[in-house]
Amino acid sequence: MAWSGSVEAPPTARIVTLLPSMHPGERRVAEALAADLGAAVERSAQQVADDVGVGRATVVRAAQTLGYEGYPQLRVAAARELALRTTADNPADGTMLGGLRESVARFAARLGHTISGLTEEVLQEFVQRLDDAGRVLVVANGLSSPLGLDLVLRLTSAGRPAELLQDALAQRIAARQLGPDAVCLVVSGSGTNDATLAVMRAAHDGGTPVLAITSFAQSPVAQSADTVLVVPPVNESFQDELIHTSRAALMLVTEALVEALVTRRGDRGRDARAAVLHELGSTIQE
Template identity: 65%
Template sequence: MNWHGAPDASPSARIAALLPSLQRGERRVADAIVADRAGIVERTAQELADAVGIGRTTVIRAAQSLGYEGYPQLRVALAQELATEHAQVEEGDGTMVGAVRAGVGRFAAKLANTVSALTEEDVLEFITLLDRSQRVLVIANGLSGALGMDLVLRLTAAGRPAEMLPDAMAQQIAARQLGAGSLCVIISGSGANRATLEGMRAASEGGAQVVAITSFARSAVADAADVALVVPPVNDSFQDELIHTSRAAIMLLIEQLVEQFVTYRGERGREAQAAALSVLGSGILE
């Protein structure tokens, strides 16, 4: 699978989204880039091929899979990425607070990458389906479960009632009964949660449209969805994502998608927000 996101997306963002889908030799190229971006800028395609033990054509093919015309264009993009990285990441000062600051700094430095794989067509399709569907079922499990509940609450406050069930079997039953004209929203960072995939399959069999929000462009969830909104992980590799899992980028995207949904609905969206604010206001004590 090749890159189909924003043309100005950084090489790091492209690798984060596509790494699990690359061929074995291409993954070795991508791993080498992640390990030493500055060093790769100084290497020719043949030098890189020799360093990782593959053929020169595999290096070129990897660059093309990442969305570049060839390896020279990838080297230029890497040089630009290194030159324009504006966030200075703190190394920490040995304290817990320092470690927290360093972690936040690393996330902030890669924040722009988290939306680089989105396309106008896919976002508009998702917003349109939200607006027109008779029912909206959200399926999310594991670490993505809290994000699913957050989406349900935000959509409900925006005048688009949605539902989510915590039990995996109940998810499948509800998904299978959705039918045509309904929407199933899948949230799965890894794109490989078994319970989520079963619920997704049930929704498709029932005739519902399926939209996936996930971290990897080529995963079981992304492949099976009618629309896939890919949010590249903030970690440098698939292994890092498994060990140091973060859902912060997806959470941020969900907030912004609901904001766009309210704007898309115009007066209906504003009225729903006003009603929600009225309820919230009455529940706050001085």
């Protein structure tokens, strides 16, 4: 399946999102492009094919899987991405603070990638289903668990009550009994967590629509969901994501998603915010 996100998404965002599911030959091409984007701009499809050890047709198919008409269009997009890239003002200098600065600068440079996999149509459908549901079960396991708790608290504060269960069996039991008027909202960075996938199957068995927020477009979670928001990770490769496992991009999008829900709910959203502020005010001591 080819790239279906925003046409403005840069090549590296598309690569890191689709890489785990690409065919082996195309994956080798994509890895080579991501490793040296500047060389991709200078080389022809045949030169890339020779360097990687595949046929020219494989290079063209890789470009098309990434959502481009062909390799020339991919080269243009790569040149554009390179032109827009920023570098850290304070590169790592061997100190802990220098390393922290570099990490923050690297995230800032890729910040725009976090919404490059989204389209207006999918986002509208996602928020509408979330708003219209009679019941919302949020499911997040492993390293995504903190995101699930944060999302439940934010949804509840927006007047959209949601529930979260920590036990994997309890999640499946609850999901199986939700029914078609509810939604099961899954948050999974890798999109491969077995416990989460089991809950999704239970929800579908009970006739419940499944919404998902994940980082990889062809992951099992993305493929199993009825509506999915793909949020490319801030890391530059799937391997980097496995090692460092940042959930910062997912956190940013879930926060913005709740704001979009509040806007859609109109007076209901504003009334919920007013009630939250009232309760917060009562807890503050001078």
